[in-house]
Amino acid sequence: MILRIGVIGTGAIGQDHIRRITHSLQGAEIVAVTDVNAELANKVVKEEKLNAEIYGNGHEVIEADNVDAIIVTSWGPTHEEFVFASISAGKYVFCEKPLATTAKGCKRIVEAEEAHGKPLTQVGFMRRFDRSYRQLKKIVDSGKIGEALMVHSAHRAPEAPGFSGDMALTDSLVHEMDVLRWLLDDDYVSAQVLLPKRTRFAAEGLQDPHILLLETKKGIRISVESFVNCQYGYDIQCQVVGEMGTANLPEPASVAIRSEANLSNEILVDWKDRFIDSYDVELQEWIYSTIKGEVSGPTAWDGFVVAVTADASVEAKKSQKIEPISIPERPDFYSKSHVLHY
Ligand code: NAI
Ligand code: NAD
Ligand code: ISE
Known part of the structure; x- marks a missing residue:
C-alpha cells in the first residue's frame, strides 16, 4: 500500500x-x-x-x-x-x-x-528517532552505569531570529522536555528556572540564557541549559550520571582535522543539519x-505532558519558585x- x-x-x-x-x-x-x-x-x-x-x-x-x-x-x-x-x-x-x-x-x-x-x-x-539519543538510551537501559541519578544537558543555538516572550522554553526546550522523559522512562514532578547573567546578543527584552531544573518522580535531578544566542553553533549536549558511571550523547560525526598545530572538529550551526537523519x-x-x-x-499524551511541563516552566520563570508539575497517570x-x- x-x-x-x-x-x-x-x-x-x-x-x-x-x-x-x-x-x-x-x-x-x-x-x-x-x-x-x-x-x-x-x-x-x-x-x-x-x-x-x-x-x-x-x-x-x-x-x-x-x-x-x-x-x-x-x-x-x-x-x-x-x-x-x-x-x-x-x-x-x-x-x-x-x-x-x-x-x-x-x-x-x-x-x-x-x-x-x-x-x-x-x-x-x-x-526519539535520532541515532545518538537511541544509542544513549540503550546504555541507560542496559544498566551499565547503574541507576540514573542526574542529567546535565544543554540546548544551544547560534541565534534566535523571531524569538519572543518565553519561546526559548516553549518552542526549543520542548524537545528536551520530551526526549529526557523518554530517555529516563520517567515523568517530571517540579520545575525551577534560573536566570543567569544576560548575554548582550539577546534581543531587547528577552532573557537568554536560562537554566531549567527538573525533578522526576524517581528523584532524578535534571539541569537543562538553554542558550539560544550562543554565537558559536547549534550544540546539543546530554550527559547521564549513573551510580557507576556516566554516559554522554555522542557528538555528530565530523572529520577531525590536524592542521597548523591544531586538532579541530566542525560544529554544526543549523538544527536542520543536526537532526536531518x-x-x-x-x-x-x-x-x-x-x-x-x-x-x-x-x-498525543506525550504532546500533552510536554505542554504541562512547558506551562510549569514558564510559571517557574515568572514566580522564581519551584513549581509543581502535575501529570495525571497515563491512560x-x-x-x-x-x-x-x-
Ligand atoms: P513556516 O512559517 O515556515 O511554515 C508554516 C507554514 O504554514 C507557512 O507557509 C504558513 O503559510 C502555513 N500556514 C499557517 N497557517 C496555516 C493554515 N491555517 N493553513 C494552512 N497553512 C498554514 O514555519 P516552520 O518553521 O515550517 O514551522 C512549522 C511548524 O513546525 C511549527 O509548529 C514549528 O514549531 C514546527 N517545527 C518543528 C521543528 C522540529 O524540529 N520538529 C523544526 C521547525 C519547525
Ligand atoms: P513556517 O512559518 O516556515 O511555515 C508555516 C507555514 O504554515 C507557512 O507557510 C504558513 O503560511 C502556513 N500556515 C499557517 N497557518 C496556516 C493555516 N491555517 N493553514 C495552512 N497553512 C498555514 O514555519 P516552520 O518553521 O515550517 O514551522 C512550522 C511548525 O513546525 C511549527 O509548529 C514549528 O514549531 C515546527 N517545527 C518543528 C521543528 C522540529 O525540529 N521538530 C523544527 C522547525 C519547526
Ligand atoms: C525549532 O522550532 C525546532 O523545533 C528545532 O528543533 C529547535 O532546536 C529550534 O530551537 C526551534 O526553534
Whole structure:
C-alpha cells in the first residue's frame, strides 16, 4: 500500500517533509497540499513536481477522499484545529510540535482520541528517532552505569531570529522536555528556572540564557541549559550520571582535522543539519506504522505532558519558585504506543 498524504502548511519544515517523503523515503506520496499563502503552496507543488491537488484550506485536505493521512506543519496556533478535524475524520495525523499551544488544548485532543477508540496522532518530537539519543538510551537501559541519578544537558543555538516572550522554553526546550522523559522512562514532578547573567546578543527584552531544573518522580535531578544566542553553533549536549558511571550523547560525526598545530572538529550551526537523519527516520517509521494502523512514536499524551511541563516552566520563570508539575497517570489506552523500533 502507498500511503496518500495531505500536507497542511508548506513553509520551512513542511517543504522539508514533502521533499523527504517524495525523494528519500518509501511507502508514501503527497497527494494534497494547502497553505494560507496559496502562492507558496503552488510554488512548492511546481518545484517538487508533485502530483498533488492544491486545496483552499486544511479542512478540505483532511476531508479529501484520496487522502489517507495528514501532516500538519502550519504555524503552532493552528495545530489543534487540524488535529481535531483529522481525528473527527478518523485519519492518522503527524503534527509538528506543539500539538496545541495550551495543555488544555492537548487534553482535548487526548479526550477526542479516547472517544474515537484508538490513538491516531503522532507529535513531531524527532529526537526519539535520532541515532545518538537511541544509542544513549540503550546504555541507560542496559544498566551499565547503574541507576540514573542526574542529567546535565544543554540546548544551544547560534541565534534566535523571531524569538519572543518565553519561546526559548516553549518552542526549543520542548524537545528536551520530551526526549529526557523518554530517555529516563520517567515523568517530571517540579520545575525551577534560573536566570543567569544576560548575554548582550539577546534581543531587547528577552532573557537568554536560562537554566531549567527538573525533578522526576524517581528523584532524578535534571539541569537543562538553554542558550539560544550562543554565537558559536547549534550544540546539543546530554550527559547521564549513573551510580557507576556516566554516559554522554555522542557528538555528530565530523572529520577531525590536524592542521597548523591544531586538532579541530566542525560544529554544526543549523538544527536542520543536526537532526536531518532523525527527521528521515521519524517520518519513515510514521509511514510504516500508519500503514499498519498503529502509532509507534510520541503520542498525543506525550504532546500533552510536554505542554504541562512547558506551562510549569514558564510559571517557574515568572514566580522564581519551584513549581509543581502535575501529570495525571497515563491512560492504559496510550501504553502500547510506546513501542520502540531499533
Ligand atoms: P513556516 O512559517 O515556515 O511554515 C508554516 C507554514 O504554514 C507557512 O507557509 C504558513 O503559510 C502555513 N500556514 C499557517 N497557517 C496555516 C493554515 N491555517 N493553513 C494552512 N497553512 C498554514 O514555519 P516552520 O518553521 O515550517 O514551522 C512549522 C511548524 O513546525 C511549527 O509548529 C514549528 O514549531 C514546527 N517545527 C518543528 C521543528 C522540529 O524540529 N520538529 C523544526 C521547525 C519547525
Ligand atoms: P513556517 O512559518 O516556515 O511555515 C508555516 C507555514 O504554515 C507557512 O507557510 C504558513 O503560511 C502556513 N500556515 C499557517 N497557518 C496556516 C493555516 N491555517 N493553514 C495552512 N497553512 C498555514 O514555519 P516552520 O518553521 O515550517 O514551522 C512550522 C511548525 O513546525 C511549527 O509548529 C514549528 O514549531 C515546527 N517545527 C518543528 C521543528 C522540529 O525540529 N521538530 C523544527 C522547525 C519547526
Ligand atoms: C525549532 O522550532 C525546532 O523545533 C528545532 O528543533 C529547535 O532546536 C529550534 O530551537 C526551534 O526553534
